[in-house]
Amino acid sequence: MNKKIFAFIILSSLLFLSPLSAQMNTASDKGKRVVKELLDTIPLFNGIYIGVDAVEMVGKALGGNTKGSELQLDVNLRNRFFPVVEVGHSSTDSESDGGTHYTADGSYFRIGMNYKVKFRNRDESHLFVGARYAFSSFKYNLVSSAMTDPLWGGTLNPNISDDIWGGSVPFSIKDQKCTAHWAELILGIRVQIWKDFMMGWSLRYKRRFAVSGNKQAPPDYVPGYGSNGSSTFGGTYSLIYKLPFKSKKK
Amino acid sequence: MRSLLSLKRVGWGVILILFISLVGCSDEGDLSQARTVCKVSFYHKTSQRLDTLSTLTVKAIGADSVFLQNKSASSVSLPLKYVGDSTQFQLTLAGQTPDTLTIKHKNTPHFISMDAGYAMYYELTAVTATRHSISDILLYSSTINTYEQENIRVYYPE
Numbered sequence: 001m002n003k004k005i006f007a008f009i010i011l012s013s014l015l016f017l018s019p020l021s022a023q024m025n026t027a028s029d030k031g032k033r034v035v036k037e038l039l040d041t042i043p044l045f046n047g048i049y050i051g052v053d054a055v056e057m058v059g060k061a062l063g064g065n066t067k068g069s070e071l072q073l074d075v076n077l078r079n080r081f082f083p084v085v086e087v088g089h090s091s092t093d094s095e096s097d098g099g100t101h102y103t104a105d106g107s108y109f110r111i112g113m114n115y116k117v118k119f120r121n122r123d124e125s126h127l128f129v130g131a132r133y134a135f136s137s138f139k140y141n142l143v144s145s146a147m148t149d150p151l152w153g154g155t156l157n158p159n160i161s162d163d164i165w166g167g168s169v170p171f172s173i174k175d176q177k178c179t180a181h182w183a184e185l186i187l188g189i190r191v192q193i194w195k196d197f198m199m200g201w202s203l204r205y206k207r208r209f210a211v212s213g214n215k216q217a218p219p220d221y222v223p224g225y226g227s228n229g230s231s232t233f234g235g236t237y238s239l240i241y242k243l244p245f246k247s248k249k250k
Numbered sequence: 251m252r253s254l255l256s257l258k259r260v261g262w263g264v265i266l267i268l269f270i271s272l273v274g275c276s277d278e279g280d281l282s283q284a285r286t287v288c289k290v291s292f293y294h295k296t297s298q299r300l301d302t303l304s305t306l307t308v309k310a311i312g313a314d315s316v317f318l319q320n321k322s323a324s325s326v327s328l329p330l331k332y333v334g335d336s337t338q339f340q341l342t343l344a345g346q347t348p349d350t351l352t353i354k355h356k357n358t359p360h361f362i363s364m365d366a367g368y369a370m371y372y373e374l375t376a377v378t379a380t381r382h383s384i385s386d387i388l389l390y391s392s393t394i395n396t397y398e399q400e401n402i403r404v405y406y407p408e
Binding site for chain 2: 094096100102144160161162165167169171216218
């Protein structure tokens with residue numbers, strides 16, 4: 001008797017659920033058809049964009065310690081995915097209040113993808129999120145200046161000066177080669193200014209994987225990354241031009 | 251573009267950027283780099299347990315500094331020389347003959363950051379002491395860096 005009741009419950013459940021399931025499948029299929037029809041009208045290739053990062057150029061002009069240049073190249077796929085490559089060169093020259101002189105010079109490379117938010121919108125202007133893998137190779141110098149006593153003779157390095165026992169220690173690292181790897185998460189915006197000219201801004205969270213260099217003196221600044229910490233924030237301001245390739249429209 | 255640059259969206263964007271720039275920063279870079287020290291702990295010779303010595307005085311030999319003056323202590327943190335491979339201290343219990351503690355070390359300066367400056371790291375190579383009050387001495391950990399740890403154990407009788 002129990003087996004019959006159980007079988008009746010199972011069979012009636014299946015009969016009840018099947019229309020609902022059919023309706024859900026119908027809605028899902030319809031949604032998929034709409035997206036497919038929409039995507040079918042957007043060509044795979046929709047243009048190539050080339051840009052330059054103006055942040056460090058502007059920063060140097062305003063009296064900053066760092067100068068550099070960066071070239072960006074991305075491709076519009078389906079108006080949704082933007083594979084991107086960024087190549088740059090950066091240098092810095094700074095001095096601490098105590099007289100430590102740090103210089104670094106090198107190149108960096110980033111590869112990744114941007115994803116256009118609201119990709120159904122055909123406008124060039126859009127919000128995007130993205131990710132990058134980045135690598136930098138550079139050299140740096142770190143010199144702690146020593147002071148010479150013109151009256152009594154001798155030299156003193158105020159940066160490593162022993163205020164208990166007396167005396168000081170010189171410190172100098174020159175032409176130290178170094179590499180660094182890191183990842184970036186990006187939130188950005190691209191705005192069409194006039195025809196094929198655009199501006200772009202991005203906010204970047206950077207997480208360092210590894211950095212080599214001298215164990216006694218790790219680099220203070222990494223080209224493309226910024227101040228050498230396990231993580232940091234950065235931003236870009238870019239001037240962008242869409243190259244005149246014509247895409248086939250369906 | 252018509253809705254993208256609405257005042258509302260630009261306003262929220264500015265607020266977001268300001269918020270992130272205020273809270274987001276590198277999570278390293280101690281702005282005040284304290285001097286590294288050699289930690290000396292005191293133990294009972296027999297029980298091998300940590301001991302609190304009363305009326306202990308610790309002075310530098312070759313400098314005017316006094317690190318402990320007639321105080322109770324179970325350990326003391328002592329700065330080693332930047333220049334030279336040996337540093338000496340005088341340890342005195344009230345009413346007893348002073349002992350001389352000699353620490354031999356290798357010095358390696360380290361750059362921390364432009365803001366924090368430098369720190370001297372050490373590798374202790376040998377430790378000796380006179381035996382007026384001190385029973386024994388042990389080099390427990392030879393590394394001295396920014397992470398303070400017990401380096402030397404000095405044993406006194408019960």
